[in-house]
Amino acid sequence: MTSAGWLLQPAVFPWVALAFGLCVGSFLNVVIHRLPKMLEREWRAECAALTGRELPKEEAYNLVAPRSRCPTCGHGITALENVPLVSYLLLRGKCSACGARIGWKYPLVELLAGVGAAYSAWCFGPSLAALGAALFVWFTIALAFIDQETGLLPDGLTLSLAWAGLLLNLAGTFVPIGDAVIGAAAGYLSLWLVYWGFKLLTGKEGMGYGDFKMNAAVGAFLGWKMLPLVILLSSLVGVAFGAAQMFAARGRWDGGFRFHFGPYLAIAGIIALYWGEPIVRWYAYRL
Numbered sequence: 001m002t003s004a005g006w007l008l009q010p011a012v013f014p015w016v017a018l019a020f021g022l023c024v025g026s027f028l029n030v031v032i033h034r035l036p037k038m039l040e041r042e043w044r045a046e047c048a049a050l051t052g053r054e055l056p057k058e059e060a061y062n063l064v065a066p067r068s069r070c071p072t073c074g075h076g077i078t079a080l081e082n083v084p085l086v087s088y089l090l091l092r093g094k095c096s097a098c099g100a101r102i103g104w105k106y107p108l109v110e111l112l113a114g115v116g117a118a119y120s121a122w123c124f125g126p127s128l129a130a131l132g133a134a135l136f137v138w139f140t141i142a143l144a145f146i147d148q149e150t151g152l153l154p155d156g157l158t159l160s161l162a163w164a165g166l167l168l169n170l171a172g173t174f175v176p177i178g179d180a181v182i183g184a185a186a187g188y189l190s191l192w193l194v195y196w197g198f199k200l201l202t203g204k205e206g207m208g209y210g211d212f213k214m215n216a217a218v219g220a221f222l223g224w225k226m227l228p229l230v231i232l233l234s235s236l237v238g239v240a241f242g243a244a245q246m247f248a249a250r251g252r253w254d255g256g257f258r259f260h261f262g263p264y265l266a267i268a269g270i271i272a273l274y275w276g277e278p279i280v281r282w283y284a285y286r287l
Contacts, residue, residue: 008126010125013122013125013126014118014119016121018114018118018121019114021113021115021117021118021138022084022113022114024113024114024134025084025113025114025138025141026082027063028109028138028141028142029105029110030068031146032105032142034063035063037061038061039152041061068082070095070097071100072095072098073100075096075097075098081096084107084110084114085111085114088102088106089107109145112137112141113137113141120134121134123274128171128173129173129174132168132173132174133274135161135164136161136164137270137273139160139164140161140266142157143158143161143262144262144266147261147263148260151260152210153210153211153262154210158210158213161221162213162217163220164220165217165219165220165221165222166184166220169221169223174221174273175222175223179223180219180220180221182219183216183220183222183223183225183227184216184220185216185219186219186227187212187216187220187224187227188212188215188219190227191212191231194206195207195211207261210262211261211262211265214265215230215265218269218272221269221273222273226272226280229272229279229280230265230269230272231268233267233272234261234264234267234268234269235264237264241263
């Protein structure tokens with residue numbers, strides 16, 4: 001065994017994945033917060049270019065710069081204040097400079113990313129499948145939170161996830177490559193047909209094109225055979241969350257409510273990734 005080989009031992013590898021996943025979760029918080037703002041900047045620049053206007057010069061803003069800081073007082077977040085989960089607990093969920101509350105979303109994203117990586121390592125061991133499963137979880141976490149907050153599903157994430165699924169399945173990591181290609185096409189077309197059916201019946205748009213691309217990415221990872229389960233589960237999860245929101249509003253439905261399908265696709269995709277085959281076998285047996 002090499003000097004680092006012990007890290008891949010079954011009793012150790014999930015813990016290593018957990019630590020790495022927590023760090024990825026910290027970066028995902030940056031992606032969730034900044035990527036929509038970066039897209040808005042790009043759109044403003046494109047509109048200005050089309051109209052011949054010049055935009056005022058702005059500081060660099062991307063996933064690396066500027067340094068993370070408190071939105072209330074502008075205090076720069078130090079390395080010791082940016083340790084996943086630990087810093088949040090030690091700071092008691094408050095900025096060290098001004099005492100402003102730090103949202104629960106940040107430790108939640110870190111925890112989900114860490115647990116997702118650890119569970120992938122535990123399920124698949126030190127393999128390409130473990131890496132692929134962790135990537136799937138990380139991407140869907142980012143997509144779910146961005147969609148819930150902004151209604152956007154950025155192409156940079158959905159298309160990258162779809163390509164990752166196809167490339168991983170070149171080696172049959174989760175399904176044969178043929179199933180993955182058909183899954184990507186069927187994932188896109190299935191929601192595209194739902195979109196147009198709903199629009200023809202009601203004259204309204206029930207979902208966006210980002211949902212089609214995200215479902216295509218799920219199909220690229222899990223293959224076409226899992227898509228009926230994913231669509232069914234995402235619909236059931238959506239109904240459950242919608243009912244919970246109505247209950248929280250005491251039965252009053254907000255006419256301005258917008259249905260965000262991305263989070264439900266993310267939840268359904270993760271369930272299908274880990275437990276899809278047992279669920280399908282159980283259902284087939286019941287029939």
